[in-house]
Amino acid sequence: MLEIGTQAHPLPHQDALYILLHRSQVLVEQDNQFLIPFTHFQPNAKMGAVYCGQWRQKDIFVCNFESIPKGFDEIGLRELLFQQDNDSYLLLSRAHQLATWNKDHQFCGRCGTAMREKHPTEHTKICPKCTLRHYPRISPCIIVSIRKGDHILLARGLHAPKGKFSNIAGFVEAGETLEQAVAREVREEVGLEVSNIQYIDSQPWSFPHQLMVGFFADYTSGDIAPAPGEIDEADWYHIDDLPHIPNSATISGQLILQHIKHIKS
Numbered sequence: 001m002l003e004i005g006t007q008a009h010p011l012p013h014q015d016a017l018y019i020l021l022h023r024s025q026v027l028v029e030q031d032n033q034f035l036i037p038f039t040h041f042q043p044n045a046k047m048g049a050v051y052c053g054q055w056r057q058k059d060i061f062v063c064n065f066e067s068i069p070k071g072f073d074e075i076g077l078r079e080l081l082f083q084q085d086n087d088s089y090l091l092l093s094r095a096h097q098l099a100t101w102n103k104d105h106q107f108c109g110r111c112g113t114a115m116r117e118k119h120p121t122e123h124t125k126i127c128p129k130c131t132l133r134h135y136p137r138i139s140p141c142i143i144v145s146i147r148k149g150d151h152i153l154l155a156r157g158l159h160a161p162k163g164k165f166s167n168i169a170g171f172v173e174a175g176e177t178l179e180q181a182v183a184r185e186v187r188e189e190v191g192l193e194v195s196n197i198q199y200i201d202s203q204p205w206s207f208p209h210q211l212m213v214g215f216f217a218d219y220t221s222g223d224i225a226p227a228p229g230e231i232d233e234a235d236w237y238h239i240d241d242l243p244h245i246p247n248s249a250t251i252s253g254q255l256i257l258q259h260i261k262h263i264k265s
């Protein structure tokens with residue numbers, strides 16, 4: 001497991017391993033190896049290395065490259081993430097989110113001053129002029145599997161391919177609890193009321209910085225009314241006769257499988 005720790009962040013060094021990004025792609029060696037030794041690439045001043053923590057006694061850094069160094073292939077973050085076990089998934093997610101933070105906070109959002117220095121022990125940049133702190137952005141999103149007897153609700157978003165169904169999900173609004181966000185999103189997207197909202201699990205979703213927070217809920221009232229411009233179709237599906245659902249490496253797929261198990265028990 002990645003150790004985040006509170007010690008001073010080291011500078012990039014030769015015994016560390018590096019995760020190299022190129023736009024939203026990850027640079028890999030043979031067999032999609034994404035932890036790259038220092039001697040395998042040409043470090044440069046523009047790569048903006050960010051310390052991610054310790055992994056199996058090795059310091060890990062993430063860097064951004066503007067072009068692909070010789071000898072590397074690139075692979076989409078999403079594709080690579082879903083080939084990993086849970087620990088590697090979390091490491092890659094963290095690396096990508098920290099690189100996004102470093103890239104997106106070049107100037108202070110309040111006064112526009114250039115942000116040069118990183119904090120020695122935390123992932124925060126402090127504006128040298130107005131002292132505003134800039135942390136990596138984490139955006140909570142709820143995702144919910146809704147039960148009605150032996151059926152669960154599945155919906156297809158506007159941009160999802162035909163025949164591919166998933167749970168209701170959406171961003172938490174400012175000043176809202178997670179449970180309020182679940183009730184509001186379900187009401188807005190499919191016109192239903194739910195109760196018995198229970199937290200189940202969470203998963204970082206680095207596209208670019210969501211934290212998916214998964215729930216079960218029970219149907220209370222209402223008829224399905226898909227929100228125009230958001231949901232193309234939604235319906236109740238018997239747990240033994242489901243359409244195409246998300247990969248079980250995603251929290252969406254996991255929630256559905258766990259909910260079925262729960263309903264059958």
Ligand SMILES: [Zn+2]
Nearest residue numbers: 108111127130
């Ligand atoms: Zn400032």
